[in-house]
Amino acid sequence: MNDMQWAPIGSEPLPPPLPPTRVDFTGDRSTFRKMVTKGAMLELVTFGFYRFWLVTDIRRHLWSNTAIDGDAAEYTGRAKELLIGFLVALAILVPIYLAYFLVGIEFERWQGFASTPLFISFYAFGQFAIYRARRYRLTRTVWRGVRFWMDGSGWAYSFRAMLWGLLVFLTLGLALPWREASLERYKMRHTHFGDLQGDFEGDGWTFFKRGWWLWLLTPIAVVIFPLAPFFYAEFKAREWRWWLDGIRIGGVSLSSQLPHNAFYGLYWKVVGWWMLLSVVFGLYLGGATWLANAVGMAPTGPDAIARSIPLLVVMVIGYLAVVLAMNVVMRVYLQHDIWVKVLETLQVHDIGAAADVQGRGDLASALGEGFADGLDVAGF
Amino acid sequence: MTDISAESAAQSAKPTIFFDGVSSRRRQVTLTLADALEIVEAGVTPVRWAYDDIRRADSPAGVLRLASTSAPPLARLEIRDVALAADVTARCPRLDEHQTSRRGVAKIVGWSMAAAVSIVCVVLFGVPLAADRLAPLVPKPIERRIGDASEVQVKTIFGRNACSDSAGKAAFTKLVNRLRDAAGLDDDNMTAGVLPSAIPNAFALPGGKVYVLNALIDKAENPDELAGILAHELGHLKHHDNMRGLIYNGGTSFLIGLLFGDVTGSSAVIFASRSVVEASYSREAETAADTFAIDIMHALGRSPKPAAELMFRITGKEGGGLTSILASHPLTEDRLARMTKEDRPASGPPLLTDTEWQALKGICGSGKV
Numbered sequence: 001m002n003d004m005q006w007a008p009i010g011s012e013p014l015p016p017p018l019p020p021t022r023v024d025f026t027g028d029r030s031t032f033r034k035m036v037t038k039g040a041m042l043e044l045v046t047f048g049f050y051r052f053w054l055v056t057d058i059r060r061h062l063w064s065n066t067a068i069d070g071d072a073a074e075y076t077g078r079a080k081e082l083l084i085g086f087l088v089a090l091a092i093l094v095p096i097y098l099a100y101f102l103v104g105i106e107f108e109r110w111q112g113f114a115s116t117p118l119f120i121s122f123y124a125f126g127q128f129a130i131y132r133a134r135r136y137r138l139t140r141t142v143w144r145g146v147r148f149w150m151d152g153s154g155w156a157y158s159f160r161a162m163l164w165g166l167l168v169f170l171t172l173g174l175a176l177p178w179r180e181a182s183l184e185r186y187k188m189r190h191t192h193f194g195d196l197q198g199d200f201e202g203d204g205w206t207f208f209k210r211g212w213w214l215w216l217l218t219p220i221a222v223v224i225f226p227l228a229p230f231f232y233a234e235f236k237a238r239e240w241r242w243w244l245d246g247i248r249i250g251g252v253s254l255s256s257q258l259p260h261n262a263f264y265g266l267y268w269k270v271v272g273w274w275m276l277l278s279v280v281f282g283l284y285l286g287g288a289t290w291l292a293n294a295v296g297m298a299p300t301g302p303d304a305i306a307r308s309i310p311l312l313v314v315m316v317i318g319y320l321a322v323v324l325a326m327n328v329v330m331r332v333y334l335q336h337d338i339w340v341k342v343l344e345t346l347q348v349h350d351i352g353a354a355a356d357v358q359g360r361g362d363l364a365s366a367l368g369e370g371f372a373d374g375l376d377v378a379g380f
Numbered sequence: 381m382t383d384i385s386a387e388s389a390a391q392s393a394k395p396t397i398f399f400d401g402v403s404s405r406r407r408q409v410t411l412t413l414a415d416a417l418e419i420v421e422a423g424v425t426p427v428r429w430a431y432d433d434i435r436r437a438d439s440p441a442g443v444l445r446l447a448s449t450s451a452p453p454l455a456r457l458e459i460r461d462v463a464l465a466a467d468v469t470a471r472c473p474r475l476d477e478h479q480t481s482r483r484g485v486a487k488i489v490g491w492s493m494a495a496a497v498s499i500v501c502v503v504l505f506g507v508p509l510a511a512d513r514l515a516p517l518v519p520k521p522i523e524r525r526i527g528d529a530s531e532v533q534v535k536t537i538f539g540r541n542a543c544s545d546s547a548g549k550a551a552f553t554k555l556v557n558r559l560r561d562a563a564g565l566d567d568d569n570m571t572a573g574v575l576p577s578a579i580p581n582a583f584a585l586p587g588g589k590v591y592v593l594n595a596l597i598d599k600a601e602n603p604d605e606l607a608g609i610l611a612h613e614l615g616h617l618k619h620h621d622n623m624r625g626l627i628y629n630g631g632t633s634f635l636i637g638l639l640f641g642d643v644t645g646s647s648a649v650i651f652a653s654r655s656v657v658e659a660s661y662s663r664e665a666e667t668a669a670d671t672f673a674i675d676i677m678h679a680l681g682r683s684p685k686p687a688a689e690l691m692f693r694i695t696g697k698e699g700g701g702l703t704s705i706l707a708s709h710p711l712t713e714d715r716l717a718r719m720t721k722e723d724r725p726a727s728g729p730p731l732l733t734d735t736e737w738q739a740l741k742g743i744c745g746s747g748k749v
Contacts, residue, residue: 046492064438145399357404
């Protein structure tokens with residue numbers, strides 16, 4: 001069926017390996033910034049419901065501006081799917097919350113605070129949601145008219161994640177690299193592009209060797225907290241590079257030259273913005289309180305509760321504005337800029353193996369994203 | 381018209397690429413703009429896309445990427461030549477029909493506002509009503525089970541054993557029984573006890589449990605002070621305030637969480653709005669329990685004022701500051717003012733004799749905790 005020119009390996013001398021392909025990002029940063037700013041404002045007036053549309057727009061922008069071997073990817077997911085997924089997830093989560101509550105009462109009757117471990121069941125559910133949400137995003141990712149897709153089981157993944165989580169907990173975080181390697185292997189081996197199967201070749205030991213000293217230094221960052229952004233940026237860069245180096249899809253492999261200090265600037269910019277916004281918010285609060293006192297609306301006296309309402313409304317509005325501004329900052333630096341930085345240093349090897357892939361796989365529902373939203377474990 | 385278009389297709393310098401949606405093979409094609417869009421690849425039957433079916437797909441700047449509703453869903457045609465792209469665009473009347481337009485966004489905003497308004501209305505009016513109506517209907521066994529669970533928690537915090545000095549217990553029981561009879565509560569499932577603790581407080585649990593912490597008895601100077609507070613707690617039992625609070629808080633936190641969802645930083649908003657709404661509901665319940673206590677004390681021919689004085693001695697003046705909107709109880713000075721207004725000279729017999737009162741003060745042993 002596939003009469004492609006690279007099929008007959010062995011009978012003829014191998015051609016010299018082609019140079020690696022680069023991944024280009026053609027997006028315009030100011031377009032992205034305007035999009036997330038507008039989105040944040042719409043989120044405010046829609047009480048957050050606009051998030052489904054905004055997150056879809058962000059993905060569409062990033063995906064369609066990412067060109068591998070000259071062809072841009074495409075995100076075909078739509079906000080309505082997310083909205084429906086969210087509503088369905090709610091319908092399922094509500095009875096679960098209720099059951100959790102009732103079971104909790106029975107536990108508490110038996111022994112005070114015995115129901116605390118039940119909380120773990122929500123962690124398991126969160127892991128399931130993470131897997132299923134990834135599956136949704138992947139089945140909406142299209143390149144050259146063929147979609148990515150995923151099989152495997154969300155619960156099997158969740159079970160693995162739980163066991164590894166326990167081990168990480170018992171080893172105070174030292175087992176983290178092996179946890180990531182194992183979970184990534186599960187995810188990538190169940191990832192497909194058309195009829196190509198994915199794999200993950202990164203191993204925990206490599207990651208451990210690249211980052212163990214950060215684990216040792218973490219207590220220092222707790223004491224000298226300005227060091228924390230450095231350590232976190234260092235960790236994230238090493239994690240990204242290790243992860244990308246391990247990814248395989250069919251014969252295609254990735255490699256990354258991401259420098260270890262690639263994210264320092266980004267995290268510090270976020271910290272800087274955060275401090276600036278905090279100062280502005282502090283001044284705003286101070287000004288509002290002063291004004292309230294000046295016009296005789298100070299919240300004292302017998303009807304203090306009623307008199308404090310206008311000032312509180314003003315404060316809430318200020319707070320929401322700060323939160324939304326921070327959302328814009330985080331989306332620009334931690335989503336867009338990290339995406340760009342990672343792609344800049346990414347190389348794709350043997351892309352020829354993906355030149356004639358047969359389309360396969362069905363669309364997955366957005367239920368996983370709904371759960372992830374409902375449980376607050378939403379990823380990208 | 382066809383000739384002109386064919387010409388422009390021939391002139392196009394940048395390649396036009398077609399993906400058939402079945403395989404990832406990159407096919408270099410030429411376009412013929414006839415009565416339908418013909419995608420021509422050398423040596424293959426041309427693919428025809430009706431102009432009405434053609435839709436725009438996401439693409440980077442400088443590329444026009446098209447899909448067709450009648451082709452395989454992932455089939456894509458990528459036109460890189462600007463002139464050709466303009467030609468094709470002009471012929472496809474429904475190119476952008478599926479995109480979210482300005483009107484679409486307005487619709488989202490409108491419906492979200494409507495949803496928000498209805499959620500706010502439900503939080504303000506629906507949930508309190510549901511809580512008031514449902515709480516009395518909660519079967520006694522369920523209420524008692526919830527009460528048992530919270531009792532276990534309370535005892536984990538304050539120590540396992542209720543104070544049990546026999547003379548003190550007798551006095552306490554007498555006081556509670558007099559109040560209970562005046563309140564008209566069923567006696568079959570009400571329990572009251574004193575727990576050793578240095579915190580002066582009293583509380584009611586679901587399923588008819590009232591607990592007084594020993595420090596409150598230590599601070600009380602006469603039986604009326606304690607009686608007023610016990611009557612207030614009985615008011616909570618009478619009004620099913622625990623179950624009402626449970627239903628109300630569960631309902632509002634769910635709805636407010638639904639409203640704000642997953643916006644980063646929203647947890648603070650959720651927490652704040654929940655606290656304000658719940659505190660206001662709780663203040664209403666406390667005021668109602670105060671009313672109840674006033675009525676009971678009047679019925680027994682005693683004044684409700686001493687109880688408020690006891691509270692005032694414990695909390696001091698509270699008013700001032702923005703935190704008062706988060707207070708779960710009305711401000712103590714307001715309660716004192718109210719109960720002072722209801723002050724009447726004693727017309728009934730004292731609730732406890734001096735000996736009984738002294739015994740009650742010693743219910744937890746030597747009075748040391």
